Amino acid sequence: MRNVAVLGLFFAAFSVGGAEPLAAAAPVREPLLAKLGQLGSAVTAATVTRHSATAPKALQTRDTPVVESAGSCAAGMVLVEGDYCTEVRHECEKWLDDPKLPYARCQQYKPTARCVGQRVPMRFCIDRTEYTAPGEDLPLNWQSFVSGSKVCKSVGKRLCTESEWNFACEGEEMRPYPYGWSREPKCNQDRADLYENNPRKQILKDNRMASSELSECVSPFGVLNMAGNLDEPVLRENARFNPPFRNGLKGGWWMAARNRCRPATTKHDDHYNDIQVGVRCCGEAPGAAAPTG
Numbered sequence: 001m002r003n004v005a006v007l008g009l010f011f012a013a014f015s016v017g018g019a020e021p022l023a024a025a026a027p028v029r030e031p032l033l034a035k036l037g038q039l040g041s042a043v044t045a046a047t048v049t050r051h052s053a054t055a056p057k058a059l060q061t062r063d064t065p066v067v068e069s070a071g072s073c074a075a076g077m078v079l080v081e082g083d084y085c086t087e088v089r090h091e092c093e094k095w096l097d098d099p100k101l102p103y104a105r106c107q108q109y110k111p112t113a114r115c116v117g118q119r120v121p122m123r124f125c126i127d128r129t130e131y132t133a134p135g136e137d138l139p140l141n142w143q144s145f146v147s148g149s150k151v152c153k154s155v156g157k158r159l160c161t162e163s164e165w166n167f168a169c170e171g172e173e174m175r176p177y178p179y180g181w182s183r184e185p186k187c188n189q190d191r192a193d194l195y196e197n198n199p200r201k202q203i204l205k206d207n208r209m210a211s212s213e214l215s216e217c218v219s220p221f222g223v224l225n226m227a228g229n230l231d232e233p234v235l236r237e238n239a240r241f242n243p244p245f246r247n248g249l250k251g252g253w254w255m256a257a258r259n260r261c262r263p264a265t266t267k268h269d270d271h272y273n274d275i276q277v278g279v280r281c282c283g284e285a286p287g288a289a290a291p292t293g
Contacts, residue, residue: 023080040216053200071287073125074156077286080124080221084167087117088174088262095172096183102259105190113174121287126160126168129211129224130232138185139206139225144273145233145247155283162234162264162283165250169227169261171220176260178219187217189228207254226251227259230278231274236266243268249277 018137059065072079090113092099092106130139131151140151145159152158160168169178188209196203211224219226226232231249239246248264253276 003166039221041097041141048271074283076128077125077283078128078168078222080122080126080168080223081285082122082172083119084163084172085115085117085119085174086163087115088170089114089116090174090176094105103254105258106176106260108182109176113176117176120163121249122164122167123287124160124164125284125285126221127157127165127222127280128222129280130230131281132211137210139211139230139278141206141208141230141278142273143233143277143279145235147273148233148277148279150282151279152281155281157283160234160280160282162236162248165232165234165280166261168223169219169251173220175220176262178223178261179217186214187225187228187259188214188254189252190256191257192256194255203229206275208278214222219280224262228252228254231265231276232262232278232280236264244271247272252276 003147016252022238054227090106091110092108093110094106094108096107097106099102132139143151149159170176188207192206193205193207196205209229214225214229217225217227217229228253230250231253232251233247234250236248243265246271248266249259250264251269252259252263255276
């Protein structure tokens with residue numbers, strides 16, 4: 001879909017990763033392996049704060065993430081370890097958009113989440129940043145589930161499962177946004193400048209940003225840009241044997257949409273690619289078994 005006719009039609013290709021009840025974020029209802037498995041009304045676009053510092057490297061507290069765990073994961077990867085909740089409920093206290101709209105954005109959530117599923121131990125490695133080719137400044141785009149799988153395989157890794165991606169984004173606190181409980185201009189999202197200046201047709205602008213510019217867009221585990229910047233394909237556990245619809249797109253990109261940890265776009269096939277789709281890889285932590293499929 002290189003040419004976008006109207007933004008509303010573009011949204012029609014999106015779907016919610018599970019029903020979103022009233023003031024709650026969309027829960028994940030997919031089993032993990034055999035057991036596990038959101039433009040609303042326009043508002044003033046937030047200006048993305050740009051940063052030149054690299055991600056923090058302090059030891060983890062509730063608000064200060066660990067970026068690396070020495071000796072556990074390959075260079076550029078982060079160890080994610082803890083208990084993941086298979087189904088989560090959030091309560092929005094203040095909406096930016098009409099909450100009945102499918103891609104409504106919440107300004108402020110209650111700073112607690114309820115785990116209404118099961119707690120499952122997880123331990124794996126994930127790329128701290130979206131894949132950026134050697135010598136390039138911006139992360140790779142125009143990717144798909146299929147091409148992204150090949151990119152990860154070429155560097156000895158694999159695409160993340162949806163549950164792995166969720167956990168790396170939200171942490172054990174089950175945050176709705178990787179950086180916390182209120183929507184803040186920390187990530188490359190809520191952009192108003194979506195299109196090229198072309199009088200004949202609407203073409204999406206390439207608004208990618210380098211990870212080093214977004215060091216505050218960080219998850220509890222120290223993973224960057226899990227909201228905004230680029231959609232990232234993952235393997236949906238309950239669809240792993242259903243090609244060509246095994247994939248979900250996570251995190252959202254630079255348009256004003258949900259850009260939260262749990263929702264997923266699931267209407268595209270495994271070969272779908274576009275300017276806003278990138279890649280992030282996962283891998284096994286020492287001593288952990290690889291997901292099957």
